Amino acid sequence: MKAKSAAAPYAVWMSIFIIVPMVLVVIFAFTDKNGAFTFKNIAEVGQYSNVFLRSIWLGALATVISLVLGYPLAYIISHIGARRQNMMVMLVMLPMWMNFLLRTYAWMTLLEDNGIINNLLASFGMGKLHLINTQGAVVLGMVYNYIPYMILPLYSVLTKMDSSVVEAAQDLGASQAQVFSKVIFPLSMPGVISGITMVFVPAVSTFIISKMLGGGANLMIGDLIDMQFLGSAYNPNLGSAISLVLMVLILICMGIMNQFDDGESNGGGMMI
Amino acid sequence: MKKTIAAVAAVILLAASSCPSALASEVSEQPVAAKTGVTINVYNWGEYISNGVDGTLDVNKEFTKRTGINVNYTTFDSNESLYSKLANGGANYDIIIPSDYMISKLIEEGMVEKLDFKNIPNFQYIDKQFRNQQYDKANAYSVPYTWGVVGIFYNKKYVKEPVDSWKILWDKKYAGKILMFDNPRDSFGIAQKILGYSYNSTNVEEWENAAKLLKEQKPLVQAYVMDQIFDKMSSGDAWLAPYYAGDAATLVADNPNIGFAIPTKEGTNFFVDAICIPTGAQHKKEAEAYINFLCDPEIAAANMDYIGYSTPETAAKKLLPEETVNNPIFYPEESILKKSETYVNLPDDTNMLLDTLWAEVKMGGPGQTATLVAVLLGFLLLYIVIVVYKKIKAKRELQ
């Protein structure tokens, strides 16, 4: 489609509101308080390596779980009668319209040692589980808050998927599993990649979830960056440096992931 | 049809949100002033002013009524958020209400203006002991708004011993039931008091010792929290939590199981939130009128009644109910106040040290640059391998 010019207004927007702030971030990362050029900030990022690793690990875990849990639901919704699809999509997104803090607090109420889940278990005679203030709770929080952003793009590619291809595969004798892995899943790859992008990135840089559900003892990258801007010393330089390193790491991860998107795949993702 | 419904719903929601709020006041009737067309921007903590809900006085509305000046009232969640926004010129406020140490920082950086006390005659009501505090020695930039102390809330059912020392928060008996502040100065402050240091020390070794103490405590701590302490204490999930007296006094009022004590052995933090005018405020005179208004004993009393913190005005205290004024949580004895210390702003490098140490405490030890570099390179390598592999595969398929 020769509609390149349709992107013109966006190009203008992009250069002002994305590139300029990005340049600011880079400038901050490489200068110190007085504006002098320095590598000190980047070097200091190194001492937070275990925070980086933990964040990426938990983020990846949350993304995979979202994908595994979300894909079947997206598939089911896309095959329901057309008139109910929109309603289901809205229902999936609706919980996200309740304030983020409130939802997280509600999870605390559910997961606390004296919380609702444990009280339910106790009334059935089962032992109490220690759910709150664990890494598991943090992953749960991440999955909860980002799974709709996985389900929606998946749904939008699965719906109106060319069913004749699926039928052809079945006619040729493929089992259910093969139809899925060889036909449906690869065809839905663009949606999978979009979904992963929209879940992994915020999950890695989330901060409130780890504070409330993780008990504040599992520091994540988001917390760390937050602390640089809102800590005792206002240190945008270190904060920008940490973000820059985080960004590079994420871009590489997404680049790896994009390699699995074969074919005319040069659209919906990032990196080279 | 769909569109009509959506439009109607939108209109309802918008209309509801534009409804004027009900006003109820028990203050003396004053003449209504003509509108001046000026609007001042006030920036205060959340839920820190009586807002007319539930029959309480709507302070801002009353101010507009008496002076004709409109108030655009917005709120912030922490001193540091306030600072981040102000430092970058993000907004033009006429009135801000930060805490002590932040005020000293703002004064040092020239971010607040000197007040013209001729426009604030009600300043006479502020008790002498609250003037000329450490953070504003000449009392030229701020007027106290509220004050309070930090103490320990404890569950009487499980904590039977007297709570008179901060060391109880390190007691292994209560492992997993202890909460700590999720902000660096307050948590470090507790450790500093145990070690006998000043809150405002600039000695690097002292800060590192405090950090060590906090790291020792970490395995016993259930969580580092701020306002979640209310829920965790009232549901019995946690048994010990330090917090600001005024905030949590309601906890004690409604829960006979929960008690409050100020550690008398080491002393505690005495904090003041005060009103200032940022540099470059566009309506200084009107802002000073607002400060004057807040210092009016009737208004101050109505505010404190709603907020729950303590007032620095004796005249206002007289207008508050007996049980509040005699409650040692809100108005502790003189001897305790004498032993307490306020925070002032720390020099820049101490602040950075504090941040680094706090991150270390929460992380559980510093990491290694080498690990991070290794991970980065590892990922990069993986990426390159996959790209190369695909290129080779593509070549092979062409052949």
Added chain:
Amino acid sequence: MKTLSKIYTFLVFLFLYAPIFVLIVFSFNNSTTMSRSVWSGFSFKWYAQLIQDGMLLNALRNTLIIAVVAAIVSTVLGTAAAIGINGMNKWMKRMVMNVTNLPMVNPDIVTGVSLMLLFVFVAKSMGNISLGMFSLILAHITFCLPYVILSVMPKLRQMDSHLYEAAQDLGCSPVLAFFKVVLPEILPGVVTGMIMAFTLSIDDFVISYFTSGTTQTLPIFIYSMTRKRISPEINALSTLLFGTIMVLLIIVNFRQSKDKKAEENLMEEA
């Protein structure tokens, strides 16, 4: 298989809505300490307080206006952008997509502070106007755009590109071809993009905080209560919001099925 999918759907929705139900239940909690975990009886008092709280309602109004405007503008701009990007050559496409993803990769606070610095600079050079609703809307559009683009792109790729050419061959002008052929194909992507944009905007705290000047939005208001207590007034507000939307959904769904039934009846008679 059908029962399995029904059970699965039920379980996932249970997971999604469990905290919402907790939230709703506690909005009726009759407690003075604003507790969110200890139940003390049923009461409507938080709803009564909600109506009286002028500041909260004001913040709500700002948030709704911003969300609607940001969602609409970012959807239009983003869809146009996606179409344009899809028509680019490989290298330009990659470059543009990488830049598009930058706001998503950056943690909110970094985006918030850098946007604030940009806005302050512009505001100063334009004669010291202050940040407010306008800067908020600009900021919101900026972070919504990548999500819209990422939603629409997969649908564009899925679509058969020859359809557009075919339509033009049959005599449609490019614009008409777009509206009659392309748009219906990518509509699910556009709609999901708009819903996501609205959702993101309604709940954004960090970026809004820094770019709002002296304006208050709902998430900022709620977040600023975290030193003292988040009043169950907010629970009441969320419940009302939730309730309104549910009612709308049910009405729309009911209407749609009535329309479908009418259509089916007509078809039968024909």
